[in-house]
Amino acid sequence: MAEPTLLAAEIRDVTFGKDVKVVEPANLYGCSIGDDTFIGPFVEIQKDVAVGRRCKIQSHSFVCELVTIGDDCVVAHGVMFINDLFGTGGPAQGDKALWKSTTIGDHVSIGSNATILPVTICDHVVIGAGSVVTRDIVEPGIYAGNPARKIRDI
Template identity: 65%
Template sequence: MSNRPRSCRARRRHPGTGRPAGQRVNEPRLTTAGIADVQFGTGVSVVAPVNLYGCTIGDDTFIGPFVEIQSGVTIGSRVRIQSHAFICELVTIGDDCFISHGAMFINDLFQNGGPARGDRSQYRATVIGERVSIGTNATILPVTVAAGSVIGAGAVVTKDIVRPGVYAGNPARLVRTLENS
């Protein structure tokens, strides 16, 4: 140890950077989330914060917090979308559906070996029929899902689902058929 007297005044530093106080730290550009250019039906409930833009939301639909719904999306009536769901462009969801926490809809199939990087000509559409239930953290690629289907938690839907049933796994497979769907 040094015999030099220590200053009683500690050096102030920016937390986590090790830089002296007063030195300029890079600051991010902040973009606010919110609601813009959305067509709402009657009786819609939205729990903030959300990021909704350029979409259409049907009557009596519920949207939980931390949900993002992008432009061109159409959500039917009486749909419940739980927290942290992500619904990208080109998705249509029918009436009376349930989208659970963390469900992700993907419109980019990486057809050229990488992401489309905003090239919308490479995006593909997803159509969810009426009365479909999608479980927590399911991932839905560009597909069509038959009315009355149930998608299990964590499932990855990579192909069209043409008959109602319970689908689970990665890739999602028919676990059980459903009658009277």
């Protein structure tokens, strides 16, 4: 029987602000993390991601390349960001020309197990747990569902 190649979670090539806390194991590489931010265990943050100041990225969340998260944001447990929309009918196979970016404004809270497709979310938004954000959110408020829709003002 063949032996697998074992890869360990690691933290490399990360620009950290002041007083950042990371709970291991975490897989962070090629990203930047702002001052006073907390990263929980079993989080992966890929290269070319920028996380703002005073954020909380809770356990088991995945932040893929091309995501920017503003200041004072909460990404709850198990949130998944997606940058590949399978525009050619299948995975981009690493062709970054097919990937799209996501921008999260300031004071955004994303509930557990939400999925965020490549979108822009304005400041002062709450995304409900389990929601799927498929379109840009341009007005502050509380959004929930699949696809996520505004359910009320904050």
